[in-house]
């Protein structure tokens with residue numbers, strides 16, 4: 023559950039060795055991203071065992087500062103929903119342009135899959151890949167120009183700040 027602190031878990035369960043983690047939904051297929059932290063009483067050997075266990079569900083990142091669990095909730099925890107939101111918006115646009123629903127889903131799902139795999143396998147940054155796709159005066163530049171003019175990037179940032187604030191708020195409500 024988002025926001026529940028180690029301190030609260032420790033008090034409620036009366037145990038000292040605690041791992042607090044924020045997984046995400048692709049753990050279901052072994053492609054998850056889990057961020058975790060531990061109470062002082064958890065030693066290196068325990069951590070090693072726990073990390074190996076978590077890694078059976080995807081990738082993991084250990085963090086010392088428990089506060090970063092709230093931040094990771096806003097990024098990797100909620101993140102799949104942001105991705106699905108963007109995919110869905112592009113599918114709707116494809117339908118608006120005349121594709122059938124199944125054609126639109128096919129085009130967009132494969133575009134996301136191919137793009138993220140290409141980026142993963144390269145040393146280029148996202149911005150460098152954008153430059154490669156967007157030729158001067160071309161179609162991609164036309165779309166990106168509209169995204170910039172509405173400052174979509176800062177709107178995304180605002181949403182993520184709100185998710186982080188909500189994780190902190192939930193923690194305070196539960197800790198009461």
Ligand SMILES: O=C(O)[C@@H]1CCC=N1
Pocket residue numbers: 024095099100
């Ligand atoms: O939305 C939520 O509260 C939970 C936390 C991360 C993903 N879902």
